[in-house]
Amino acid sequence: MSSLNRRVAARAVALAASSTLLLSGTAVAHAGSATAGSATAHVGTAHAGSVHIDTVRTEIADTTTMHTNTPYTSVTPHTGTTPHTGTTRPTGTASSPVPVTSVPLVPGLYQSAYSERNGVLWATASVGQPPAPVTASRLVKVDPRTLKVKATYTPPLDGTGAIEAVYGIDVDDEHNTVWVTNTRNDSIAVYSQKTGAHLATRPNVRHAREIVVDEKRDRVWTTAFGDGAVVAYDSRTYEEVERVTVEGSGPTGLAVNERTGKVYAADFTHNRIIEVTPGSRTPRLIPTGEGPLSIALSADGRTAYTANQSTGSVSIVDLRKGAVTKTVPTGEGAKSLAVEPRSGRVLVVNRLAGNVSVVDARSGAVVRNVATGALPNHVQVTRAGTAFVLDKSGSGPAGEDRLTRIRPGDEASHGRRGHGRSATVA
Template identity: 70%
Template sequence: MASLNRRVRRVAATAVALAACGALTPAGTATADTSTPHGAHGAHVTTVPLAQGLYQSAYSERNDVLWATASVGQPPAPTTGSQLLRIDPSTLEVEAAYTPPTGSTVEAVYGIDVDDEHNTLWVTNTRNNSVAVYSQRTGRHLATRPDVNHSREVVVDERRNLVWASSFSDGALVAFDSRTFKEIRRVTVEGSGPTGLAVDERTGKVYAADFTNSRIIELAPGSSAPRLIPTGTGPLSISLSRDGRTAYTADQGSGTLSVVDLRSGTVARSVPTGEGAKSAATEPCSGNVLVVNRLTNSVSVVDPRAGGVVETVATSALPNHVKVTDDSTAYVLDKSASGSAGEDGLTRIRLDSRAHKGC
C-alpha cells in the first residue's frame, strides 16, 4: 500500500534538500549474467551474480531503482565489509555501491526500506544495534540512530512521515520522524521478538511478526496497548493484503504461509510452502503472495483465497528475501555464493498476473 501512495504523490513531489553528513565511497559494479528459464504458469526468471553477503532489497518508484544491502561476516566473526547497492531493475547491473561509515566497527547494513517522499533510504545496522538514513540521490550517510537492539527490519509510513524499526532483543517497535530522523515513539511488548514489519498507510497500523511467540503484534496510532494475534510457528516476515484486512506470515518453524483474518484475529488458512519459509511479499495485482523457502531453494506463489500454491519457482541456494513491485515483478536475493567470485545472487521473476487471476 505504501507503493500505491508513492505513485500518486510522485507526480506532485518536489525536490527535497537533504543534509549531507559525509560522502560514501563508490565501490565496484557487477555485470548481469542473464539466463531466462520459465516457470510453469508464465513466470519469466532471470538470475545474476551480484555481491557477497546479500540480505534484503527495496524498490524506489521515484527513482526506478532497486536497492540492496550486503554485509560480509557471520557472528561471532567481525563484519569485514558492507555495501548499499544501487541496481538498475531492467539490466540488473549495479549502478553504484556505497560503503557505510566505519568507526570502531563497520556500520553494516541488513534490513532496508525506501522513503520516496523524502528521497531517502532507511536501513538496520543489526550488529551495531542502530538504524541509519541515506540519501537516495547521492548515497550519502545522513544519520545514525542508536538504541535499537538487534535492529532487524524497517518499514516506512510515508503518509504519516514515520519509519518503524523492529528491535528484536528489546521486544520493541521504535518509530522515527522521517523528516528529522529523531526517535518519537517506542512500544515494548515484554517477552516478544519482533522481526518482519508491515504498515497499513490508510489506518496507520503497524504489524510485526513476533518470531519468539508465533504471533502478530498490531499497534494502532495513539495506542500503547498492542493487540496480539496468533499465527503460524516462528514467523519471520509479514505482508498485508491490498485492502489491509488480511495479514500473511512466512513461518520458518512450520514451513507455511499463514493467512490471518485481522478482523477476527484468527488464522483462516495455513498453506505449506517449503522448509525454512523466511520472507513473504504480496503481489498487488493478483493478490497472490510470494514466499521464499530458504531450505528448498524455491519461491512459492500462493493464492491465499484458494489456499494453495499455484506455482513454485526454483532459485539459487539459500534464498533470503523477496520484494514485489506494482508491475508484478519479484526480486529475490539469495546467499548461495554461487558466482565465480563467491557472489550471492539476484533472481528477477516477472509474474504473469493473468495466469494468477490478475487485473
C-alpha cells in the same frame, strides 16, 4: 556431487550452526532512556529475563549468514556478467512458464527495496560471521532492467570503529531516502537516494531487524528484537517519536497499513502478531503460525500473511477476527514473503527448499513453485508485479550471491485489474 553443490551444502550447514551466535546471551529487555511516546506492555507472564535467546531457532540470526569474499569497492559501476534468462514451469500445474532472470551480484546479500520514484532496486549486503567482525558492508544500487550494479556505497564506522553494517531496508520516496537497520550495531541509519550519502544514525535499537516507511504519516518503523520493541521515527527529522515494548517478545518482520497507520510485527518468540496503533499504549496480540519471521498485508489491509519458518508454511490471518483462517504449506524454511498487488497472490521464499512459492490467498493453494538460487533470503515485489529475490548461495564466479527477477504477475494477474499505479520495470 559437484564442487558447487558441495560448497552450497557446506555453506547451509555452517550457516545453520552459526545462526544462534549473534543472539546468544542477548536479553530481550527494553533498554535505553525513555523517549517520546514510549510504552511498555506487560503481557502475560513471560518477562524479559525468562527468555533464553541461545535456544531461538536457526535463521532468526540470519544476519550471520554472510560471506568472506573480497568486497566490492565503494561507489563503483559493476561491469557484471551476462544474466541467465529463461523460464520456469510451475510445479504441479499446467500454467505457462514464468519468465526468470538470475545474475551474480555481490557477496553477503540480505534484503532489497524498490524505489518507484527513481526506478531503482536498493539492496543491502554485509560480509562476516559472528564472532568475527563484519569485514565489509555496502548499499547496492541496481538497475532493475539490466540487473547490473550502478553503484555501491560503504557505511561509516561507529564509535567503536566497527562498520555500521546494513541489513533490513526500505525506501522513503517522499523524502528520497533509504532507511536501513544496522543489526549488529544496535542502530538504524538513513541514506540519500540521490547521492548515497549517509545522513544519520540512530542508536538504542537492540538487534534491529526490519524497517518500513509510512510515507503518508512521515513515520518510519523498525523492529528491535533484542528490546522486544517496535520503534517509530520522524522521517523528516530522523528522531525517535514512539516506542512500544511487549516484554519477552521477539519482533522480527514488519508491515504497515498506510490507510490506518497501524503497524504489524511478527513475534517470532511467541508465534503471534503484534498490532500497534499509533499513539496507543496497548498493543493487540493476534495468534499466527509457528516461528513467524516475515509479515505482509493484503491490499485492503484486512488480512495478514506470515512466513512461518518452523513449519514451512504461510498463515492467512483475518485481522478483524484476530484468527488464522488458513495455513498453507509452502516449503522448508519459509522465511520471507510479499504480496503481488495486482492479483493479491503471496510470494513466499522457502530458504531451505531453494524456491519461491506463489500462493493464491483466496483458495489457500500453491499455484506454482519457482526455483531460485540456493538459500533464497528475501523477496521484494514492485507495484507492477515484478519480484526480486536475493539469495545467499555464494554461487557466482567470485563467490557472489545472486539476484533473481521473477514475473509471476504476468500470468497471475492476466485478465484482472490491478491495485495502485503501474511501475515501468523490466
